[in-house]
Amino acid sequence: MNPTLLNNHTLAQLPATVTTPSYGRRELSAGIIHLGIGAFHRAHQAWYTEQVIEAGARDWGIIGASLRSPTVRDQLAPQDCLYSVVEKSNAGEKVRVIGCVQDVLVAPESPATLLEAMAQEDIRIVSLTITEKGYCHDPASGALNLQHPDIRHDLDNPQAPKSALGFIVYALQERRKRDLPGFTLLSCDNLPNNGKLLERVLFEFAEQVDAELAGWIRENTRCPCTMIDRIVPATTDADRDALQAILGVRDNAAVMAEPFSQWVIEDNFLRGRPEWDSAGATFVEDVEAYELLKLRLLNGCHSLLAYSGYLAGFETIADVMAEPAFAAMANQFLASEASAAVEAPHGFDLQTYRQQLLERFSNRALRHRTWQIAMDGSQKIPQRWLGTLRHQLESGGSIELLTFALACWIRYVSAVDDAGNPIEVSDPLAREMKAICDAHRDKPKELAGAFLQFAAVFGSDLQHSQRLQQALTTWLTSIGKHGVLSTVRMQMEKSVA
Template structure:
């Protein structure tokens, strides 16, 4: 295509007749929200909702400034700086329809890892009313078995000794909140948007644990003044690939170095608890509720756990994408059996939700042939995901004598996955997990000690000591090691 232009504020005038662009004046937007962890999901979710609000309502005080606290954030920082915070959101429908639009709600990005004082100043600025987070499950620094804050983390130990040299989210938040308190400013809301059950409560408990150790007087102020709303967030957002970048250039003559791909479905349920005001997100479809816990449990135990079921089993079978798994009837039947027989019985009634329809919609979303969410992405950081999504369901079913066979097969398969690192056809599997070495060492002992993998208490608690689980798991893991044809073992349970 002729007249190819790079995406930035200056060039919007040249592309607005080709693709939907922001109609609001981005120069007039102030950053009422600071977001830590600007990745694909944030840009498909909170930034998308904020863009809709800016497009349709008077909300110029609710723009977003991003902060990156890790070295790994440098690439997205550099891209968004070059593009003036703009990016294309490409919505891919199951029927093949593609809807791209330019999102303009992020008006700046700061790399805090290189300039901690600037990041602290930004959060402490009077215009900042909300600090939101997508820092992944592993960023919350708690023991998944005990739920306690991990004070042995070297970065945490450093921060406790050097409060002016923060490294983790907790060091930055306490430094910014201290600055606000000392300046007589109202506290900002800390709003987690991560897939953690009771994410607001977890953030509050972890931050207070840290603050009490660092500055007890500040901790008392935080406890009284800072709100931490729980929220449930949902939108499938696969990793961007080169074909998506090429699509924008070839179809619209637009160079966007890091667009975002997502499904049409989007959901945000959040408790209406804010310290210092909030955007009117209800105007653009966000649901505010008194208690989000039933909704987040539903999503974590059905969507997130369902993803992990497909991902771990699919990886060993050799499926590359989630929709490929859903094109395999054995996987479809196994997934629905897990959702119906193990996840649903521990959910209870959820106001305003028809669980059958919700599960039907999940199957349709997982099968979307245009999303092609990779199995490797779904399996990444399973050590942070499975305790919250799957193992918790298994433990609740053990407590009430419910079905555990489907979840147990997934855990046994995870052991084989962690040990061998290959699928049933001996093709290498990409394993991305901060606990990769520990998982591999434990799994490698399976042939001499069948329960070695599940003896990792930080992940599995006391599951290995439960006789019912231990017997079933031992039988399953030994069968998989003898014959890694995972579909065969799935069919035995159906």
């Protein structure tokens, strides 16, 4: 027998300890379309928007859109688009039901439906969480990859695009035909200067369609940069079962999150915005300092722990942090190499921020899997590690743990862990990287050199650094001989001595 689901009818039955929408959901009108309605958006931007609506704004409802899979729609539709955000910490859990999502469209099922929704005058913001690879760009240069299969398809099929860029440009084209204004495009992906990147690839795509349209889009869109931060692990069946015991009904669309949340937004909007600052967001003139802090400290350390921890056999980040040598490594990475490559905004306490990160990584209630964080590394590490690495090389600073991190990543994409178990590498460049590993197996120096020449990730400059290649070779040799865990323990013992 199927369990009773969370929906509009069962909302009133939930226990008093659960926060639920206090407004009438029928009062909402949509002002936002969100492309890529995955777990992160539902635990972050929608969570902020829910609080703005609770405060009285009724014109910022969200229409979600999935560009690939119907999974989220199939979870949310039977629940009247209601879902829970469960904040998990070592001290316990807090549950809030979110009501601001009004509908979820599945683009491959009906591209025309999504295009029409985006062409509606009431839509003032189109936000995105489509991951790094969704921008169809070259991570090393930031330019639009015109040979990307989705881009080539979209240029030939304007009525049925596949990519976010295709939907945006053709929706704007339709708004122009209807003599309607454009909208603000709000990237909420983990990329440096995400708004500027989106603006660049958007204009490059539009130029391929029509130069006059591209000019109109320049005048009728805004692309503010943002910095987003909240750890949102994948929800498991065990999570859903535990939540059902609390709610008394089943929530198949629930998302798990840490209590901490941060959102820094460049205040550059075309036609107004929700007062997200009333819910804790920060509006600034320039996001860059905040995003570098997050990318180089939080994300950089997260990826370091993910690759090294996975290879050593640890399932979650909290498991990795429970090993003293890995915890010491994380502290050293944050305090030395990562901190050296950032400049904190005025009044920002960098030491407190580092301590917060170590505590967040140690959250045992949040089972954030190392494998999940390790996904799409070829798209992430240019932002998370290579900017810091270039800074350290130019300044003559330490590159010890950055090169260790790279060595772990190279070992990871070889698709075999320290115990000899196969790794399911989820990455758009997995095949090419596996081929490099196979061609230089058991030859650390040649392997290091071949990866540094892999321009799709490293660009063209780093291959010329003998210091970098030597350090990478040393780590690859040690990992191959001793394994990751022993290598980390030896390194930390050496650091203490």
